[in-house]
Amino acid sequence: MIIIFNKNMKIIQIKLLCSLNKNTIFVLLMRGLIKKYIVFVFILLLSVQLFAQENIEQIEKIDSLNEHALELSRTDHEATLELSEQALELSREIDYKDGQINSLLLIGTVYKSIAAYDKAAEYYFDALEIARETEDDARISICLNNIGNVYQAQHNYSKSLEYYKMSLNIEEELDNTEQMAIRLYNIGVVYESLDSLDKALTYYYNSLLLEEENNNPIGIYYALYGIAGVERQLGHYESAEGNIIRALDIVRDENDQYGLSFCFNELGKLKFAQSDYNAAINAFDSSMYYASAKGLRQEVLENYYDLSKTYFAKGNSNKAYLMLMEYVALKDTLQGIEMGSKVEEIEARYKVEQKEKEIEFLKELTGLKDQKADSERRNRYYLLISIFLLLVYSVIKLRAITNRVISLFLISSAGFALLFIAAILLRLFSAATDYTFLNAFADVFMYSVPFLFIALLVSERVLLKRYLAKAGQINTELDSIEQKPALEMIQLDFDAKDDDLAVPLKDLLVFEASDNYVSVFYRKNDKIEKVLRRGSLKMVEDQLGKHELIQRCHKSFIVNISNVEKVSGNAQGYKLHFRDLEFSIPVSRSFPRAMIQKLKNQG
Incomplete structure (x- = not known):
């Protein structure tokens, strides 16, 4: 046990130590x-x-x-x-x-x-x-x-x-050969639009090679369709026919009616270029069938126009006229639809722009709310930090009256763990999607602060009351150590009858163990006297145990603490000094530190 005194010898702190x-x-x-x-x-x-x-x-x-x-x-x-x-x-x-x-x-x-x-x-x-x-x-x-x-x-x-x-x-x-094939096809379409047919054909063929390597039927069909159109324009009719027939076989296998409409139309144009008008009419009719089935009005319109040209080239004016009338009627319809579509497109664009403006407004509103939330969050964190510092201060105050650091650490850790678990549970069972773990922990911490403060204050009061009571008890015991009358005589009995010794208590200084003998140092006529007697310190200690001024400070020394002149050294090793004594007395670590402090003040 370590006891610390103030100048008036009153206990100001007590620390209990366990030796393990x-x-x-x-x-x-x-x-x-x-x-x-x-x-x-x-x-x-x-x-x-x-x-x-x-x-x-x-x-x-x-x-x-x-x-x-x-x-x-x-x-x-x-x-x-x-x-x-x-x-x-x-x-x-x-x-x-x-x-x-x-x-x-x-x-x-x-x-x-x-x-x-x-x-x-x-x-x-x-x-x-x-x-x-x-x-x-x-x-x-x-x-x-x-x-x-x-x-x-x-x-x-x-x-x-x-x-x-x-x-x-x-x-x-x-x-990535799949995407390479698509990019090559797109580039081929652009070159075809620019009438760079040779370049278009090169890119279409490169796309075809990759699609065949990837075994992608739809990709192969697109590439063949593009190749056939360019070859037709270049006059490579035989090659174009082979490619478009191959494309038709693929879309039939895939049951792709869109593809059938496009391929039959391209086949019709090829047959028209070859002056095979009956085959062209059959191809255009087939394209018309599939285009109508899928509602491809633009394809239907194009087929009417191609049929009108084909019948006219064949010499069937009546049929050409009928197809032309169908073409004109459908075109007028489509122009009306196109105009309506443009209106719808303008309306859709207006709605989209309005929606975009609403979104921008909501973003600005959200930004203002976020700024407000940030300000509130900063204030909240400032409050949390302040509360945390107060809690730390309270723990330090508790530390000032108890040295049970492990207990304080465990209690603090347990409290923090409970807060952490409570925050996790609150977050898991919260219905709000934007309620983060940090928010949950902050809320739990805020609501638990009053209870934490109450617990800390009660703990501090209980511990303080307990240790003050202990301090009062020890002070009472220390105050009971009174100076004995100056002329009190100490009678010492040793092994030999002639070795008995009587010394005034006020003159007695030190007993030192020397093998089977005890050296007694005392003051006589203002000089230090030393006598050697056969015996042990245990014998001396047993005889002088009732004298509170006589204390054993070391395994080899017993001292009269009332005659200590000063104390030197530190917690690693103290020494007692007596006036006119040529050597200092070592102090063992088991000697009460409270006594050391008292002797220092006494010196």
């Missing part, structure tokens, strides 16, 4: 450390899993929104835009790059479909920038291809070729 075997202490510490480590790892893994689960749920929600938007992209532009915007905002919140790219591409597709090419390009370029940040070459290629589509729709063929070729280069580096 070193091996025992090591084992206990290791057990404690292992338990703390296991608890720490468990809590860490649980928190990591919780945060990961939150991100996974958000990513799944974003992907679901984008998939739903893709399904609606051809039928409901407004809904597609709204879903894509939601997915984009959520992706930005958790920095989910893939989600951002997909959302931006979908939004760009909506604007492209309503001929808002500038807006479409803007979103495609935003997606391209993110893809380049993430160094995702596959997505970079997709973005470049979509930008090429926009330029192609605007008849800006030079820019379209530039982006298609950049995309093709990336796919070649990735060795």
Whole structure:
């Protein structure tokens, strides 16, 4: 037990120490450390899993929104835009790059479909920038291809070729033959639009080779269809016929009625170029059949026109006239529909722009709310930090009146673990999707603070009361040590009868053990006297045990503490000094520290 006094010899602090075997202490510490480590790892893994689960749920929600938007992209532009915007905002919140790219591409597709090419390009370029940040070459290629589509729709063929070729280069580096075949076909279409038929044919054939390598029937059909059209224009009729017949076989196997309509129309044009008018009429009729079945009005219109030309070339004017009338009637209808479509397109574009304005307004409103939330969050964190510091101060105050650090640490750790578990449970059972673990922990901490303060204050009062009572008891005991009368005589009996010794208590200094003898140092006529008597310190201690001023300070020394002149040394080893005594007296570590402090003050 360590007792610390103030100048008036009143106890101001008491610390209790337990002496344990070193091996025992090591084992206990290791057990404690292992338990703390296991608890720490468990809590860490649980928190990591919780945060990961939150991100996974958000990513799944974003992907679901984008998939739903893709399904609606051809039928409901407004809904597609709204879903894509939601997915984009959520992706930005958790920095989910893939989600951002997909959302931006979908939004760009909506604007492209309503001929808002500038807006479409803007979103495609935003997606391209993110893809380049993430160094995702596959997505970079997709973005470049979509930008090429926009330029192609605007008849800006030079820019379209530039982006298609950049995309093709990336796919070649990735060795993605499926996407390479598509890019080659797109470039072939652009060259055909530019009447660069030789280049178009080269790209179509390269696309065909890759599609055959990939065993992709639809891709093969597209490539053959493109090749047949170019060869027809170049006058390579035999090769063109072989390719278009092959394409027809593929679309029949695939039961692709769209493809059948296109291929039969191309076959009709080829037969017309070869002046085989009956075969041309049969091909155009077949194309008309499949186009009508699938509601391809533009294809039906083109077939009427081709049939009118074919009948006229054959010399059947009446039939040519009838086909021409059908053509004119359908064209007038389609122009009305086209005008209505343009109106619908303008209306759709207006709705999309209005929706975009609403979204921008909501973003601004959300931004203001976020700023307010940030301010409230900062104030909240400031309050939490202040409360935490107060708790730390309270624990330090407790530490000032007890040295049971392990108990304080365990209690504090247990309290923190309970708060942590409560926060996890609150987050798991919370219905709010934006209620994070940090918010839950902050709420639990805030609501538990009053109870924590009450517990700390009660603990401090109880401990303080307990130790003050103990201090009062020890002070009473110390105050009872009174100075004996100056002329009190000490009678000492030794082994030999003639060795008995009587010395005034005030003159007695030190007893020193010397083998089977005891050296007695005392003051006589203001000089130090030394006498040697046969006996042991145990014998002396037994005779003088009732004298509170006589204390054994070492295994070889007993001293009269009232004659100590000063104390030197430190906790590693103290020494007592007596006036005129030529040597100092060592003090063992078991000697009460309270007595040392009293002797220091006495000196």
